[in-house]
Amino acid sequence: xxxxxxxxxxxxxxxxxxxxxxxIPFFAWPAxxxxxxxxxxxxxxAPTDAVQSEAxxxxxxxxxxxxxxxxxxxxxxxxxxxGLIFKTRLSSMMASALAPTGALFAFISLxxxxxxxxxxxxxxxxxxxxxxxxxxxxxxxxxxIALQASIExxxxxxxxxxxxxxxxxxxVPIIYYSVQWWNTLHQGSTIKYSGTSMHVAMQQSMFTILxxxxxxxxxxxxxxxxxxxxxxxxxxxWVKDLAETK
Amino acid sequence: MNKLSLFGLLGLVIRRDLLLAMRRRADVxxxxxxxxxVVSLFPLGVGPEPDMLRKMAAGVLWVAALLASxxxxxxxxxxxxxxxxxxxxxxxPQSLTMMVLGKIIAHWMLSGLPLVLxxxxxxxxxxxxxxxxxxxxxxxxxxxxxxxxxxxxxAALTLGLRGGGVLVSLLVLPLCIPVLIxxxxxxxxVNSGMDAISNLSLLGAFLLFALVFTPFVAAQALKISME
Amino acid sequence: xxxxxxxxxxxxxxxxGDLRLFSGLxxxxxxxxxxQVQGENGSGKTTLLRTLCGFVQPVEGKVLWSGQDIAExxxxxxxxxxxxxxxxxxxxxxxxxxxxxxxxxxAGFSVSEQDAIAVLRRMGLRRKEHLxxxxxxxxxxxxxxxxxxxxxxxxxxxxxxxxxxxxxxxVALMQELIGEHLSNGGMVIFxxxxxxxxxxxxxRQLALS
Numbered sequence: 001x002x003x004x005x006x007x008x009x010x011x012x013x014x015x016x017x018x019x020x021x022x023x024i025p026f027f028a029w030p031a032x033x034x035x036x037x038x039x040x041x042x043x044x045x046a047p048t049d050a051v052q053s054e055a056x057x058x059x060x061x062x063x064x065x066x067x068x069x070x071x072x073x074x075x076x077x078x079x080x081x082x083g084l085i086f087k088t089r090l091s092s093m094m095a096s097a098l099a100p101t102g103a104l105f106a107f108i109s110l111x112x113x114x115x116x117x118x119x120x121x122x123x124x125x126x127x128x129x130x131x132x133x134x135x136x137x138x139x140x141x142x143x144x145i146a147l148q149a150s151i152e153x154x155x156x157x158x159x160x161x162x163x164x165x166x167x168x169x170x171x172v173p174i175i176y177y178s179v180q181w182w183n184t185l186h187q188g189s190t191i192k193y194s195g196t197s198m199h200v201a202m203q204q205s206m207f208t209i210l211x212x213x214x215x216x217x218x219x220x221x222x223x224x225x226x227x228x229x230x231x232x233x234x235x236x237x238w239v240k241d242l243a244e245t246k
Numbered sequence: 247m248n249k250l251s252l253f254g255l256l257g258l259v260i261r262r263d264l265l266l267a268m269r270r271r272a273d274v275x276x277x278x279x280x281x282x283x284v285v286s287l288f289p290l291g292v293g294p295e296p297d298m299l300r301k302m303a304a305g306v307l308w309v310a311a312l313l314a315s316x317x318x319x320x321x322x323x324x325x326x327x328x329x330x331x332x333x334x335x336x337x338x339p340q341s342l343t344m345m346v347l348g349k350i351i352a353h354w355m356l357s358g359l360p361l362v363l364x365x366x367x368x369x370x371x372x373x374x375x376x377x378x379x380x381x382x383x384x385x386x387x388x389x390x391x392x393x394x395x396x397x398x399x400x401a402a403l404t405l406g407l408r409g410g411g412v413l414v415s416l417l418v419l420p421l422c423i424p425v426l427i428x429x430x431x432x433x434x435x436v437n438s439g440m441d442a443i444s445n446l447s448l449l450g451a452f453l454l455f456a457l458v459f460t461p462f463v464a465a466q467a468l469k470i471s472m473e
Numbered sequence: 474x475x476x477x478x479x480x481x482x483x484x485x486x487x488x489x490g491d492l493r494l495f496s497g498l499x500x501x502x503x504x505x506x507x508x509q510v511q512g513e514n515g516s517g518k519t520t521l522l523r524t525l526c527g528f529v530q531p532v533e534g535k536v537l538w539s540g541q542d543i544a545e546x547x548x549x550x551x552x553x554x555x556x557x558x559x560x561x562x563x564x565x566x567x568x569x570x571x572x573x574x575x576x577x578x579x580a581g582f583s584v585s586e587q588d589a590i591a592v593l594r595r596m597g598l599r600r601k602e603h604l605x606x607x608x609x610x611x612x613x614x615x616x617x618x619x620x621x622x623x624x625x626x627x628x629x630x631x632x633x634x635x636x637x638x639x640x641x642x643x644v645a646l647m648q649e650l651i652g653e654h655l656s657n658g659g660m661v662i663f664x665x666x667x668x669x670x671x672x673x674x675x676x677r678q679l680a681l682s
Contacts, residue, residue, distance in 0.1 A: 139420040146416055150407050153490060159470040160403045164417060167399055167463060171421050174452075178424040185431065235491055250581050258578040269566035269605075330560025331579075337526055337556055339548035340581045473529055 011090050013229045014238045020222040027222070031215035038208030046201040055119040060202075062112035064210040065105045066130070068217060069137060070172075072102035076144075077169035080162035090225075092158035093232070095165065096148055097224035101217055103141035109134050129183035133176050140168045154232055252344055259348025260355070266325075267356050273321065278360045281314040285368045296373045303372035304382060304433030308426050311361050311386060312393060316418065318357040319397040320404070320411045322349060323468065327405050336472055346468065347461040350391075350398045358390030378433050381442045385432040388449040389425045395460035396421050402467035425452060478539055478553065478628050479503050480525070480660065485534035487520050494520055495681050496533065504628070504658045507651065507674050509665065512681035518664045519559070521681065522633050525662065526556045538629075552581070555627035557635055561618035565607040569593050569617045572606060577624045584624050596620045597646065611638040619647065622654075630654060632663035644669070 042060035049056040076098040083092030151157035326332040400418035404410040432445035486496035494517030563572045577584040652671045
């Protein structure tokens with residue numbers, strides 16, 4: 001389905017391949033710089049916390065990773081739905097390009113959560129509502145990736161995993177609230193920042209790293225979608241004409 | 247030649263799947279035996295202290311029910327897929343959603359309902375109170391159809407794939423977590439002297455929600471898988 | 474009111490995986506016509522037939538039934554066609570009668586036991602009607618599957634290798650049945666590797682390469 005809007009031109013994989021290649025540095029470099037700045041503020045500028053001492057600094061990575069892992073799932077489901085409804089192949093490719101990054105962030109969130117939990121609660125893993133939801137989210141990502149990997153026909157793989165992502169995203173709020181309800185019922189422990197108010201430097205650090213993560217996600221997704229495009233279109237003429245495939 | 251109504255079709259699909267299962271009873275029994283075995287393994291694993299068993303009972307029974315229904319999921323569509331019946335169903339000038347609903351109901355009657363009926367007996371192994379047993383049965387009655395419905399989507403998506411059996415569990419289990427939480431929560435509420443009604447109402451809400459959407463989604467999934 | 478049924482294929486292109494099977498395929502099939510799709514293994518015969526059924530969305534072009542795209546048809550198109558694929562779509566556990574009744578039921582109508590028995594006898598399955606299909610031979614199972622064509626009143630038969638596993642007598646019977654169907658204003662499109670001649674009807678050939 002080709003619509004007559006100008007920017008739809010870029011939804012053709014062959015055009016988008018070049019565009020994405022040009023865009024990647026514009027996201028990758030700022031991401032690297034902002035990471036460095038954010039981590040510097042987080043480790044050297046932000047003051048030591050009265051209650052949690054130095055351990056709280058893991059929050060600067062934990063919180064952005066958690067936020068992104070949730071957002072990426074929704075964005076991925078959105079792309080997948082677009083691909084399913086409008087049959088735009090590029091959207092489905094974007095969805096599959098985002099999935100590993102989302103899973104990575106969910107994993108980082110769990111990892112840092114465990115590292116945070118040890119000094120705070122004396123245990124690597126506590127059945128905290130947010131950590132549990134994050135674990136389930138990681139399962140959802142793994143399901144999406146596994147389904148896509150086990151279907152050979154790319155068209156069926158795209159459409160089947162799109163349907164799964166849509167069903168998953170409808171379920172995410174239900175899962176989230178039921179886990180929260182389950183947690184309050186069992187009076188589980190909750191990891192949270194216990195200071196009365198956040199220091200400005202803490203906010204700056206967290207925000208900078210969050211922006212850096214976003215830029216990183218975009219850069220990585222573009223890079224990955226380029227490889228997916230090459231793989232899927234490997235028998236077309238324009239790919240054979242590319243300088244880098246020769 | 248008289249045409250079938252929508253409910254006539256539903257009845258036909260259910261009757262057909264039940265008839266097929268009756269001619270091949272082993273499949274039904276394996277799910278049930280699996281359920282009984284898993285539940286009976288727990289006391290052997292964690293020790294026979296009645297206090298602990300009573301506390302664990304609801305969770306153990308629910309997790310076992312979840313696993314047992316996963317076990318029978320791959321069969322929901324695969325036989326019809328392999329012998330070509332599914333092709334004919336999709337060509338039929340009838341609502342595929344209704345046929346899928348029929349298959350879900352039949353699947354539940356063959357794999358979910360037996361678990362509901364045997365659960366009280368297994369609950370006795372865990373020294374559950376009679377009130378808790380009733381709530382457990384009722385919660386399973388509301389919850390196991392939801393497992394079959396969500397499972398139908400997974401079974402349809404993994405149709406004909408290598409390793410489909412394990413894959414379907416990977417896809418479906420995370421989606422079933424709310425049912426597990428509220429199902430086991432209902433029994434626990436009774437044990438701690440509270441009212442189970444809020445848990446049961448939520449399970450009922452899940453059931454209605456799933457009843458409206460999942461047959462349609464599973465039908466779409468079948469179309470994707472058959473293309 | 475009897476409207477003129479017609480199957481039209483316009484500029485059709487199909488792919489399997491990334492492989493383009495055929496493109497620019499156009500033909501028409503009118504009532505009373507018989508068409509054989511020819512081509513080597515892998516040339517896309519089955520894919521073409523499955524596209525005509527609506528299982529596979531064509532990459533380009535469209536399939537029209539009575540002038541309307543089959544993707545836009547409501548279920549009426551499926552009421553007027555009958556597809557028989559490589560798979561028999563019969564259940565080993567059920568008897569021939571039950572199989573026939575069930576498949577008719579799934580297609581949306583009910584068949585009485587007498588009618589089912591009559592059709593099965595016509596297909597040469599006398600005294601096999603009540604046996605579970607499991608004990609029948611491959612050819613007999615194919616006959617059970619083919620008997621589905623005789624219940625219902627579909628206009629368009631789409632047959633993928635209908636003669637597989639059939640003996641000489643059954644092939645002759647099929648030729649006779651197709652002839653009857655055509656003279657009643659039906660149309661048939663099929664693939665086969667065996668010769669199939671219907672008396673008094675010119676078989677149109679469609680070659681896929």
